[in-house]
């Protein structure tokens with residue numbers, strides 16, 4: 001939805017890649033013919049590593065191929081059989097087996113992290129780990145470095161892009177870091193005795209040092225090994241409390257919470273445990289429980305000033321979550337300042353619920369009557385990937401290609417996949433709202449965890465549910481109005497909003513989404529009866545390629561506009577094109593902005609008569625735009641609104657109050673149309689009408705931008 005769909009542009013590129021995959025498949029099950037020696041493999045790798053050092057950062061556009069979908073290992077470790085590098089066969093997932101490997105090189109980071117690994121027979125193989133964190137979040141050497149011991153479950157051995165052979169790991173749960181105290185480490189790889197610490201206290205100290213130095217994963221390892229040593233209950237409590245801080249630092253909130261003792265605290269629970277539990281709950285968006293823990297903290301430690309501050313913040317989120325009252329001015333200010341624009345605000349789910357539809361799977365329905373402009377959702381992104389769209393700043397833009405689905409998109413989607421993989425892997429408790437989203441015919445894994453590790457499958461879910469988004473719909477609206485551009489709104493930044501994802505598509509939609517940073521705001525764009533299904537646009541209104549784009553979701557839109565487009569006779573289409581061309585010429589001739597109004601009016605009337613159905617049932621998309629250019633009189637305000645499908649009364653200055661009886665399509669220019677009405681009514685001394693028109697402009701603005709606190713500033717009112 002609004003991501004840069006470039007499937008057509010890269011069709012050839014993808015079919016070439018499909019061919020490469022097909023060719024590779026031809027070697028499936030065969031052993032490699034020309035396997036290189038360990039020395040040769042590692043020397044070549046080290047040479048490339050040195051030659052490319054420092055040259056691979058850059059802000060260029062990267063391309064990323066999604067591999068043919070395969071399931072992660074779901075067999076428990078105890079049931080896997082160990083194999084060796086020399087047993088590997090090409091293009092094969094070695095189901096039911098595992099490899100125990102030790103790195104003999106430092107890592108090289110490209111789309112994935114690569115290193116040369118050896119096994120106990122001293123054979124070597126290249127390992128590529130995909131979906132690992134960015135260098136900024138976790139250095140490659142913290143993931144694999146010389147001496148790192150890894151267990152690769154159900155290894156996938158394949159021909160790489162450069163023709164070399166290697167192991168490819170796409171699922172985080174398919175690779176296990178083996179701690180130095182693990183009994184599975186073979187004798188020759190065992191650490192020297194001096195490296196093995198047995199006392200919980202000394203391991204805790206090592207953990208504390210790592211924590212202070214910002215080596216959080218090392219700290220977790222030290223504390224975890226410490227907890228396997230004999231220790232008193234008090235020592236165990238302290239080690240867990242320290243580990244909970246390390247877990248918080250690496251965003252493992254589920255584990256952090258568990259280590260604090262939540263939900264059963266001793267009467268003399270220390271402040272730190274309560275703070276950490278409250279922080280973990282806050283980050284898991286469990287604001288009510290976070291408030292409860294902080295209230296306990298305030299009760300037990302009344303002089304703790306920070307507790308008051310943190311409690312205020314949690315209460316503010318809880319209030320947003322429960323009531324939907326936001327300080328939108330503050331949200332706009334934060335979205336303007338923060339990069340990435342991750343806003344610290346809560347999700348509000350308004351009067352909506354998920355229900356089964358007749359023919360579109362599940363959908364979102366209103367539970368009570370709703371007025372145009374009312375807030376249905378204000379949803380914090382489940383995950384959000386920001387791409388700097390300014391000239392020269394496209395640091396995270398990736399061309400994401402899926403040869404299997406023939407889908408290609410340009411933007412930050414590749415990063416989004418990674419962000420979600422990590423979020424789910426770190427915090428299994430937050431997974432259900434994501435994993436239950438629409439995933440087409442793609443089969444999910446039959447289990448959620450294996451050996452207590454979460455199983456994560458994301459890319460298909462993302463491709464069906466991702467939204468492209470501007471950093472701010474306010475800025476986008478202003479740009480649209482200033483540049484008068486009517487190009488389709490595609491965006492590089494993108495995210496997943498799990499509730500909004502239940503909204504199905506319709507070109508004659510009754511709801512509209514807007515963005516303030518990573519918050520999506522969905523408002524009704526017409527009055528809705530209780531039980532009405534909410535719909536919004538997946539592609540932009542009037543997009544000529546809409547049907548093609550909708551086919552990505554398997555949608556054949558059956559709205560009035562699409563049905564009419566299919567049934568309109570070719571002669572009528574030609575006639576409309578001719579009239580539009582003549583109008584365009586008239587507007588072009590009028591270089592000074594003064595055009596032959598009468599002539600254009602005649603052409604508009606002629607175009608109008610090509611439609612048979614009333615516009616409130618079938619909006620006239622070709623008409624509102626040229627009518628807007630003519631909008632100098634109230635007559636054209638009425639005409640433009642009618643073409644958009646509105647029913648309005650009082651435009652003719654009759655004693656009837658100016659009122660929208662039925663809302664039509666909401667476009668950015670709707671605000672301008674109502675503002676023209678406001679001015680035109682005022683010029684005629686119809687001040688009540690004028691005030692009412694301004695109110696409608698404000699509602700339209702709120703629907704388009706997400707809020708109306710910035711209306712006065714934008715429209716000088």
Ligand SMILES: C[S@@+](CC[C@H](N)C(=O)[O-])C[C@H]1O[C@@H](n2cnc3c(N)ncnc32)[C@H](O)[C@@H]1O
Nearest residue numbers: 360361362438464465501502503504505553555
């Ligand atoms: C983002 S999901 C929307 C929620 C989905 N209906 C569900 O059951 O979870 C997108 C999918 O919903 C279905 N869908 C959405 N709009 C539709 C429409 N107008 N007609 C038919 N199917 C639609 C398609 O299967 C599409 O791939």
